[in-house]
Amino acid sequence: MVSKERAGAGSVDEPTDQLALRRANLSRTLRHIRTNGPRSRAAIAAATGLHKATVSSLVDELISRRLVREIGTEHSGAAGRPGRGIALSPDVGAVGIEINVDYLAVHGSDLTGRTVIEKRVSFDAKGRDVERCLDDLTQAAQRTLAELVRRGVTPVGLTVAVPGLVDVARGVVVLAPNLGWRDVPVATRLAHGLDPDLWIGVDNDANLAALAEYTWGVAAGTDDLVYLTGEVGVGGGVIVNGRLLRGADGFSGEVGHLPLDPSGERCGCGRIGCWETKVGLAELVRRATPDVAYGLERGPIPDPEERVAEVLRRLARGDKAVAAAVAEVGRWLGHGGAILVNLFNPRVIVLGGYFADLADHLIPSAQANLARMAVASTAARCHFVASHLGFTAAARGGAGVVVERMIEDPTAVSLAPAPTLAAAR
Structure with missing residues (x-):
């Protein structure tokens, strides 16, 4: 298991700086394998600049910690005996x-x-x-x-x-x-x-x-992105220059509580007119399917995807009230998105949660309002995309x-x- 005390603890006969160097080289080796896939010890040494004997020792320790394993042989095309590949462990x-x-x-x-x-x-x-x-x-x-x-x-x-x-x-x-x-x-x-x-x-x-999107998602590797959760409430994760923006106290990203409408509805936070009172799933359900709004359940709570599926069924039937409610959410989505674009200048705004399920219906009006309200040159280079990672x-x-x-x-x-x-x- 992960030990909370081991990291940073030195032995009595090995200086702390040597332990820190060892730890850094173990991380460097493991990260190289993670980024580049299975590699022989010789290939790892050549790519990282570490001595072959050092890499061999590092790999042995990583194997003992069950973080990597040896697999078949790797043929590099060079003369000499092929080395066994070192891969991340599935254990x-x-x-x-x-x-x-x-x-x-x-x-x-x-x-x-x-x-x-x-x-x-x-x-x-x-x-x-x-x-x-x-x-x-x-x-x-x-x-x-x-x-x-x-x-x-x-x-x-x-x-x-x-x-x-x-x-x-x-x-x-x-x-x-x-x-x-x-x-x-x-x-x-x-x-x-x-x-x-x-x-x-x-x-x-x-x-x-946001970290999941940056690593595995539809905009993976995009160094400047905003992720929006589409749940009962709305949250945001902001990636700037490839790093998660946390703020001075770690509380950045509470974009759902941007005050957009002083005459609007009261939010769960106690304030009036927060962005999530305009675009949160609870608000969409209240407007589009008031007969199954939050708080009216007399049995098991419907899954959010069940609620979205009902909205989609009514859209497919041509329900004008539902179409108007979805379009209104899209407009407010673009309104708040414009503020985020002006603040953070992202290349992409990733829509997660229920936003992704309704993306085809939300993005046209959201993108149009974003273009209208954001700084023109900035908005032209930022677009909404739907996450494929879903509610997980x-x-x-x-x-x-x-x-x-x-x-x-x-x-x-x-x-x-x-x-x-x-x-x-």
């Missing part, structure tokens, strides 16, 4: 879990990036108090972690995604208006019900989804944070050696 992995107003999403993957588990279930967060929500969250984590183990993957960490302000350093949800949470120590609470050696992180859902983007990003932590500091991972064939007998 270790990570979990991300998102809790939202009306669903729980989980994503489990291994170090190679292979999705092992991905699912989403309806969940009535507003109908439960904080303690019951945390109990259910802990149980979902326990089931997901156990399932990973059953599939031969040892989890080394877990990240929880929450729609609200999060003190990442302490793992505390400072404020999540749509959940009704304030100052909730999520990481500490989950630690009581999970393996004490398991690393647990907590972060904002839109930030994690934040959970996927949460697992990615754990993997990045492994890559950044391989010495933080200490696992029992894989059983040998002889031992298995």
Whole structure:
């Protein structure tokens, strides 16, 4: 499991700077393999500039930590004996879990990036108090972690995604208006019900989804992008120069609470006319399908995709009121998007959650309003695109944070050696 004390702890006979150098070189080697795929020790040495003997020692340690494995031979085309390829290990992995107003999403993957588990279930967060929500969250984590183990993957960490302000350093949800949470120590609470050696992180859902989009999504590798969550509320993750923008206190990205309409509806945060009161899923459902609006349920809470599917069915039938409601959301989406374009100058605004499901109906009016309201030359080079990661983007990003932590500091991972064939007998 991931040890919270190992990183930075030095032995009595090895200077700290040598440990830091070793840690940096382990990370450099592991990151090279992750970026470039399986490589022989000689190829890694040639590409990184590290001495062959050093690389051999680093690889041996990474193998002992079960972060890489040896595979077949690599033929470089050069003279000499071909070397065995070194590849990322599928034996270790990570979990991300998102809790939202009306669903729980989980994503489990291994170090190679292979999705092992991905699912989403309806969940009535507003109908439960904080303690019951945390109990259910802990149980979902326990089931997901156990399932990973059953599939031969040892989890080394877990990240929880929450729609609200999060003190990442302490793992505390400072404020999540749509959940009704304030100052909730999520990481500490989950630690009581999970393996004490398991690393647990907590972060904002839109930030994690933005990281997932930047790594795996439709705009992967775009160094300047904004990701918008389309949930009951609306959040934003901002990538600037390839790095997540967090702000002085880590609370940036609360774009759903941009005050756009002083005479508008009251938001869950208590203020009037926030952007999410114009474009959030709850508002669209209220306008487009008032007969099944949030708060009217007399049974299980419908999944967000069920709500969107109903909107699409009514659009297909030519329902003019529904078409008008969707167009209105699109216009307000472009209105708020123009503010983000003027502030951050992104190349792309990625629409996630329900926005992606309705993208064909939302983007035309959103793009037109963006062009009208943003600085002209800036708007011409920025466009809306639909995410293909769906409602599990934040959970996927949460697992990615754990993997990045492994890559950044391989010495933080200490696992029992894989059983040998002889031992298995």
